[in-house]
Amino acid sequence: MTRRRDFLKTAGAVGSIGALTGCLGIGGSQPFNDGEIDMNISPSVPTEDLQPQYGPIREYISNEFDRTTKMNIANNYASVIEALGSGTTDIAETGPFAAALGVNEGDAEVILQRKGYGTWTYKSIIAVPNDSDIEEVSDLEGKSVAFSDPLSTSGALYPLYNISQAGVNIGNLPEGNGSQAAFDAVFAGGHVSSYEQLADGQVDAAGMGGFVRDTSTGPTPDEFESTARTLQESTGLPRAPIVVSPELSDDRKDALQQAFIDAPDSIYYGQDGEEGTDDDLWFNDVREAGVDKYQSVIDVATELGVGAEIFESGDDS
Structure with missing residues (x-):
């Protein structure tokens, strides 16, 4: 795959999880003086x-x-x-x-x-149905795979990286529509949605955050285990x-x-x-x-x- 350019250089920028809208003023002892x-x-x-x-x-x-x-x-x-x-x-x-x-x-x-x-870290997984004949990530060639959002770290980036490392062509994913990939990519709109498409038999495999498997976010751990098995796991994601x-x-x-x-x-x-x-x-x-x-x-x-x-x-x- 052509490397278009360096993605990022480490920077000392600071940031927070959240978004505030509006033009907020400063004055007095409060940082926000007007607006919502x-x-x-x-x-x-x-x-x-x-x-x-x-x-x-x-x-x-x-x-x-x-x-x-x-x-x-x-x-x-x-x-x-x-x-x-x-x-x-x-x-x-x-x-x-x-x-x-x-x-x-x-x-x-x-x-x-x-x-x-x-923990301050989490996991990304690729899962398949329990009765699937898919045994290795390379077996995903020609199959349908659900992902979360194209900008999801655990629900798209890491699963696509592992698929690519296994020698399966990912085309221009996650940026493009997946038409050049050697599998059918489906963006489900969320981690639990990816699992649900897998559980409903709509796709052959699904990439998602490990929390879908390990917590009760969506299915319970027992429900997940009765439905799917982990094909690939990445650990240590911040x-x-x-x-x-x-x-x-x-x-x-x-x-x-x-x-x-x-x-x-x-x-x-x-x-x-x-x-x-x-x-x-x-x-x-x-x-x-x-x-x-x-x-x-x-x-x-x-x-x-x-x-x-x-x-x-x-x-x-």
């Missing part, structure tokens, strides 16, 4: 989970800055980055790959990394960041970063305020981080020759 705070939530979050899971974060940020905070689930990762770059979104949560691309294009800054399920718009002033960025760092644990407990219940967020802590935290993701994207052209591909399904 709009936070974009990852497109991997089901719409029905937005209010019960993220309500405490919205309330906390609103109280911290004495401003109305609005939260919306983005259509896809590309739209998150584009909104940040234009200044119509101020803070957002997104995936490592999308965030790194956004930093490279000057459309986002990483300020925080999230911790989930007890968990997703929170990013901000470069249009924000340094004071605003710093204030948002510090607000999340200082936040009480209860913001992660969901609407019922109790830890360990169904409306808990998948992440339960954050730490200061920059784009350098995602160098391993950058290296994989560089190996695949993926650049910011993916934002212009028009394939957001």
Whole structure:
């Protein structure tokens, strides 16, 4: 595959997971003097989970800055980055790959990394049905494979990298429509959706975050095991960041970063305020981080020759 250009160079840019919209002023003791705070939530979050899971974060940020905070689930990762770059979104949560691309294009800054399920790293897997005759990744040639979003780290980038390493032609994926690939690529629009297409027999294999297999995000671990088996696993992926718009002033960025760092644990407990219940967020802590935290993701994207052209591909399904 032709290497179009270096994907990213490690930089000291800072960023956060989240998106704030509007023209917010500075004055007095508060960093935001007018306007609303709009936070974009990852497109991997089901719409029905937005209010019960993220309500405490919205309330906390609103109280911290004495401003109305609005939260919306983005259509896809590309739209998150584009909104940040234009200044119509101020803070957002997104995936490592999308965030790194956004930093490279000057459309986002990483300020925080999230911790989930007890670790700062996670896994990417390729799964097949239990009764499948697919035994090796190279067997995916000529098969149908579901992926999450083209900008998903665990749901597209790493699975495609492993498929390529196995000698299967991935064409111009994840940027293009997959017409040149040696398999049929289907973008399901989310990790759980990828699993569901696999479970329903719509595809022969599926790439997704390991959390779909290992937690109750979607199927329970027992349900997953009764349906599918892991064909390939990648470990040590850095968990997703929170990013901000470069249009924000340094004071605003710093204030948002510090607000999340200082936040009480209860913001992660969901609407019922109790830890360990169904409306808990998948992440339960954050730490200061920059784009350098995602160098391993950058290296994989560089190996695949993926650049910011993916934002212009028009394939957001």
